[in-house]
Amino acid sequence: MIGLVAATGNGRRNASHLAESWDDVRLYEGRPGEALRRAWGECDAVVLFLATGAAVRLIAPLLEDKHTDPGVVVVDDAGLFAVALCGGHDGGANSLAHRVADSLGATPVVTTASDGLGLPALDSFGRDLGLRLEEGSDLAAVGAALVSGETVRLVSDRRLPLGPLPDNVVRADGLEPPLLVISDRTTEVPRPAVVYRPPSLVAGVGCSRGASAGEILDLLGASLAEAGLSEGSVAALASIDAKRDEAGLLEASEKLGVPVRFHPAEALAAVETPNPSSVVREAVGTPSVAEASVLVAGADLVLQKRKSAMATVALGRLPVRGKLMLVSLGPGEEALIPPLAREALAASELVVGLDQYVGRVRHLLKPGARVLTMPLGDEVARAEAAIREAGAGGAVSLVSSGDVGVYAMASPALELAGEDVDVVVVPGITAAQAAASLLGSPLGHDHASISLSDLLTPWPVIERRVEAAGLGDFVVSLYNPRSKGRDWQLGKVKEMLLAHRPPDTPVGIVKDAYRPTQRVDLTDLASLRPEEVDMLTVVVVGSSQTRLVAGRMVTPRGYLS
Numbered sequence: 001m002i003g004l005v006a007a008t009g010n011g012r013r014n015a016s017h018l019a020e021s022w023d024d025v026r027l028y029e030g031r032p033g034e035a036l037r038r039a040w041g042e043c044d045a046v047v048l049f050l051a052t053g054a055a056v057r058l059i060a061p062l063l064e065d066k067h068t069d070p071g072v073v074v075v076d077d078a079g080l081f082a083v084a085l086c087g088g089h090d091g092g093a094n095s096l097a098h099r100v101a102d103s104l105g106a107t108p109v110v111t112t113a114s115d116g117l118g119l120p121a122l123d124s125f126g127r128d129l130g131l132r133l134e135e136g137s138d139l140a141a142v143g144a145a146l147v148s149g150e151t152v153r154l155v156s157d158r159r160l161p162l163g164p165l166p167d168n169v170v171r172a173d174g175l176e177p178p179l180l181v182i183s184d185r186t187t188e189v190p191r192p193a194v195v196y197r198p199p200s201l202v203a204g205v206g207c208s209r210g211a212s213a214g215e216i217l218d219l220l221g222a223s224l225a226e227a228g229l230s231e232g233s234v235a236a237l238a239s240i241d242a243k244r245d246e247a248g249l250l251e252a253s254e255k256l257g258v259p260v261r262f263h264p265a266e267a268l269a270a271v272e273t274p275n276p277s278s279v280v281r282e283a284v285g286t287p288s289v290a291e292a293s294v295l296v297a298g299a300d301l302v303l304q305k306r307k308s309a310m311a312t313v314a315l316g317r318l319p320v321r322g323k324l325m326l327v328s329l330g331p332g333e334e335a336l337i338p339p340l341a342r343e344a345l346a347a348s349e350l351v352v353g354l355d356q357y358v359g360r361v362r363h364l365l366k367p368g369a370r371v372l373t374m375p376l377g378d379e380v381a382r383a384e385a386a387i388r389e390a391g392a393g394g395a396v397s398l399v400s401s402g403d404v405g406v407y408a409m410a411s412p413a414l415e416l417a418g419e420d421v422d423v424v425v426v427p428g429i430t431a432a433q434a435a436a437s438l439l440g441s442p443l444g445h446d447h448a449s450i451s452l453s454d455l456l457t458p459w460p461v462i463e464r465r466v467e468a469a470g471l472g473d474f475v476v477s478l479y480n481p482r483s484k485g486r487d488w489q490l491g492k493v494k495e496m497l498l499a500h501r502p503p504d505t506p507v508g509i510v511k512d513a514y515r516p517t518q519r520v521d522l523t524d525l526a527s528l529r530p531e532e533v534d535m536l537t538v539v540v541v542g543s544s545q546t547r548l549v550a551g552r553m554v555t556p557r558g559y560l561s
Contacts, residue, residue: 001025002096003039003046003070007032010077011049014104018047021103033058045071045087045096052076055085066090073097075106083109089121122146122180122194129160130199131182132232138178138192145178145192156182159393160198161323161422163347164368184233184317186225197232202261202299204314205239205249206280206289211310213251219308220252227303227315235318236261238293240268242284261297268292274304290314322390324421325397326413328404328428329357332515336434337361340426344397352386353399353409361399383413390421403430407451407479432477435510435538438520440552442508442540447475447555452482452489459489466493470500475546475555478539482530490530490539498525501544508540508553509533522553 002025004015019027026043028035032050039046040062048055055074063069063086071091074083082100084093094110101108112121122143123133133139146152146168153172154165160182165171169180179193184200203220224231237253237260239246244262253260265285273295276287286292290305290312299316306313325344330336337360345351345364352358355373362371374382386398400408410425417423436443448469454462469476476497481490497505503526511519511534523529525541533539546555 001043003028003036003043004049005032005035005039005046006049007054008049008077010079011075014075014079015047015049018100018103037062040070043070045073045092047073047075047096047100048085049075049077052083052085059086071096073100075100075104079104079106081109082106084111088112089123094121125180125194126160126162126182126196126198129162130235131196132199134195134197134230134232137194139194141192142178142180142194150178152178152180154180154182157184157198157200158320159322160320161390161393161395162349163395164349164366167367184229186228186230197230199233199235200318201229201233201235202294202297202316202318203234203237204290204293204297204305204316205237205243205252205260206293206305206312207239207243207246207249208310209246211246211248213248213255215308216248216252216311216313217255219306219311219313223303223306223313223315226306229302229315231256234258236297238263238297240265240284240286240289240293261293263293263296267296271295274301319420320393322393322421323395324386324390324413324417324423325395326404326410326423326425327397327399328408328426329360329399329401330429331402331431331434331513332360332518334360336429336514337364338426338428341428344424344426345399348395348397350386350389350394350396351399352382352389352396357399357401379409379412380416383409383416386413387417387421391418401431402434403428406430406432406449431479431513431538432540434513435477435508435540438510438513438518439508439522439540440549440554442475442506442542442546442553442555443477444555444557445475445543445545446472447477448472449477449479451479452493453480453486454489462489463492463496466496470497473500473543473545475543476541478541480535481537481539482533483535487530490528490533494525494528494530497541501525501542505544506542506546506548506553508542509537510540511537513538522548522551
């Protein structure tokens with residue numbers, strides 16, 4: 001919950017705006033000091049609509065521990081700035097400052113050294129990947145080295161999709177401090193070091209009815225110690241469906257702070273395990289619970305089952321998962337690159353795409369990010385290269401103009417990508433949408449998009465689709481309408497559509513939408529000149545209802561009638 005405290009009329013207006021816009025806020029009325037004290041004890045963060053000096057005096061007596069105090073953002077009376085005053089990382093004030101600024105049209109002000117220099121905040125580094133900070137890590141010493149530009153070595157058991165790293169963070173094999181260590185192993189590391197535990201382990205658990213949480217946790221702890229593995233890397237427990245109501249198992253999972261994944265006996269019985277038991281088969285319908293649960297969870301067995309009086313535990317390590325982001329860049333105008341696309345690009349260590357597309361976004365990449373460009377026509381090779389890098393544990397963006405899912409790279413990438421990578425599709429503005437916005441509202445009613453390129457689709461199939469669109473009286477957006485090697489198809493489509501709609505049907509021709517060379521023309525179907533169209537053009541052919549209103553192409557939806 002976020003508390004809102006204001007002292008002036010302007011402040012109260014801005015606070016009320018946030019209270020009406022957000023679901024996770026509470027407006028505290030009354031004198032600012034008293035309101036702040038109530039918010040401080042009840043909220044995770046506080047937004048103060050006050051001068052920074054007044055805010056400092058009010059919060060000073062309340063500050064106790066940066067790890068537990070709420071984050072504080074201060075907004076000036078004019079609503080020009082949202083300042084992360086304290087609790088930038090632990091209290092979430094840095095991200096809250098950006099959120100407040102977005103809502104109020106203000107400028108976020110973040111002064112923590114790591115954020116100011118574009119460096120990772122060590123206390124939240126990798127949090128989106130589930131990394132857990134090991135207690136006792138040398139945050140201050142390693143953070144100081146990072147900010148001062150010293151070489152900080154990153155040692156990781158395996159590659160993770162961490163995104164681009166600062167120049168002075170160097171991947172290494174040797175444990176030479178200052179260090180960032182990502183490992184599920186309990187090996188001693190030299191200091192200063194910051195240690196992170198990845199969520200890489202699954203503990204398979206079998207137990208007799210009535211087994212206590214203490215016995216399960218003791219066996220788990222002993223098993224982890226034997227294997228030299230950290231409890232902080234246990235991502236989940238796994239067991240058989242029959243144990244869904246086992247109180248000791250559920251309590252153990254709650255104390256660990258991880259979920260239990262339950263699997264049916266049939267699935268467990270279908271996998272081969274090192275230590276099957278006929279007694280277990282008789283009892284629950286599968287010869288293995290602990291080891292089989294690990295394998296069914298998709299993990300590799302790293303410690304065979306260990307037993308206590310009423311429990312069994314086996315340990316497995318999950319395979320590495322990279323991230324593949326299929327990113328839409330929209331048309332040519334930079335302002336139309338979606339915010340989600342900007343976030344994905346900033347989080348990418350490799351960006352793959354055509355040179356002209358990658359060139360548009362190089363300035364949005366963080367230092368350390370790499371690019372891989374391939375020529376037009378190598379779509380499968382581009383998809384394979386991006387998937388290969390993501391499959392190895394990288395954070396990769398595969399970019400396309402327009403919308404990546406429309407006549408672009410999402411289709412081949414998703415055909416080829418397996419379950420070993422996480423895929424995120426970032427939507428964008430399509431070429432047809434961009435052309436339509438420049439023409440007016442030609443897509444105001446039912447419409448279809450058809451590519452006239454017969455490189456991948458046989459021409460007879462394209463003809464059937466054009467004929468269907470003509471019969472259905474759809475507005476038609478024509479992609480890839482004409483090239484040097486395909487100079488007759490658009491003329492043929494013109495003839496086909498004239499058989500279904502009047503010669504004066506409006507037609508919009510948009511070339512290089514939202515680029516400096518943009519050109520927008522209006523004509524009619526009878527007057528359409530295919531020789532004036534090229535591959536960088538979208539042709540929008542209206543339906544029988546489309547008309548020109550004040551020089552704009554409009555397909556009525558029917559509201560006015």
